[in-house]
Amino acid sequence: MVDDTLRITVLGSATPFPRPGNACSGHLVEGGGVRVWVDAGTGTLAELQRHVGLGEIDAVWISHLHADHSADLLTAYYGLLYAGLDVALPVPLLAPPGTADRLAGFLTNGAARSPVEKAFAITELYDGHAVRIGGLTLRSRAVDHDGPDAFALRVEDGQGRSLVYSGDCAPCPALVELALECDLFVCEADGDVPGHHSAAQAGRSAAEACVGLLVVTHVGPGTAPDEAVALAAAEFPGDVVHADPGARFEVVRRGMG
Numbered sequence: 439m440v441d442d443t444l445r446i447t448v449l450g451s452a453t454p455f456p457r458p459g460n461a462c463s464g465h466l467v468e469g470g471g472v473r474v475w476v477d478a479g480t481g482t483l484a485e486l487q488r489h490v491g492l493g494e495i496d497a498v499w500i501s502h503l504h505a506d507h508s509a510d511l512l513t514a515y516y517g518l519l520y521a522g523l524d525v526a527l528p529v530p531l532l533a534p535p536g537t538a539d540r541l542a543g544f545l546t547n548g549a550a551r552s553p554v555e556k557a558f559a560i561t562e563l564y565d566g567h568a569v570r571i572g573g574l575t576l577r578s579r580a581v582d583h584d585g586p587d588a589f590a591l592r593v594e595d596g597q598g599r600s601l602v603y604s605g606d607c608a609p610c611p612a613l614v615e616l617a618l619e620c621d622l623f624v625c626e627a628d629g630d631v632p633g634h635h636s637a638a639q640a641g642r643s644a645a646e647a648c649v650g651l652l653v654v655t656h657v658g659p660g661t662a663p664d665e666a667v668a669l670a671a672a673e674f675p676g677d678v679v680h681a682d683p684g685a686r687f688e689v690v691r692r693g694m695g
Contacts, residue, residue, distance in 0.1 A: 482510050501590070577616065581605060583607050595689075651678075657681075
């Protein structure tokens with residue numbers, strides 16, 4: 439049974455491929471009586487099961503279709519349909535346009551299209567999309583990832599608590615607007631490459647949005663986690679931590695921690 443406490447667990451934060459002990463991007467968001475798998479990067483399905491069974495997930499949300507954020511949808515498909523799980527199908531999947539055809543392209547092995555929709559009830563995201571899942575409201579904004587459709591996510595629990603996840607994106611007004619005065623901000627820091635934040639830019643976005651806690655994630659291979667935290671902290675006056683694999687953060691309202 440899921441309680442009403444809003445929390446996020448880091449399933450993985452590695453980029454661009456998983457490392458021993460650290461899967462690619464993925465999170466478990468819990469609260470409002472439901473569980474949402476947020477990004478399904480390589481290796482995150484195994485890590486998810488340290489905390490909850492695949493059949494206990496109420497919805498999946500995907501920021502964009504790069505493999506390090508979505509590849510484990512393929513193995514989840516097989517798990518949902520062929521592993522004898524006690525699960526209500528199809529599972530809601532909130533994802534960028536084209537997700538159904540992308541999955542079917544990987545999963546189809548013959549003349550007949552793979553029945554992706556038996557596993558997932560796919561809703562295509564758009565800028566400003568909002569949906570209620572249990573006691574949580576999920577709001578998505580389109581962000582700049584240098585090419586593919588990409589989205590950031592805000593989760594609100596109806597009790598004044600909120601968290602925001604950047605997905606992968608360059609600094610942009612839409613992200614700052616979405617993150618405005620959120621309690622917890624998970625922001626990627628892949629480095630000075632197109633379509634991404636650097637660690638310093640993650641700090642600046644957090645400062646512009648006046649967030650509570652900043653959690654830097656998806657740190658590029660050329661930067662150590664403690665270095666990324668220091669770079670972000672130089673730009674942001676609040677607390678900054680790294681998204682260590684397995685870390686769990688309970689969302690506390692700003693000014694009440």
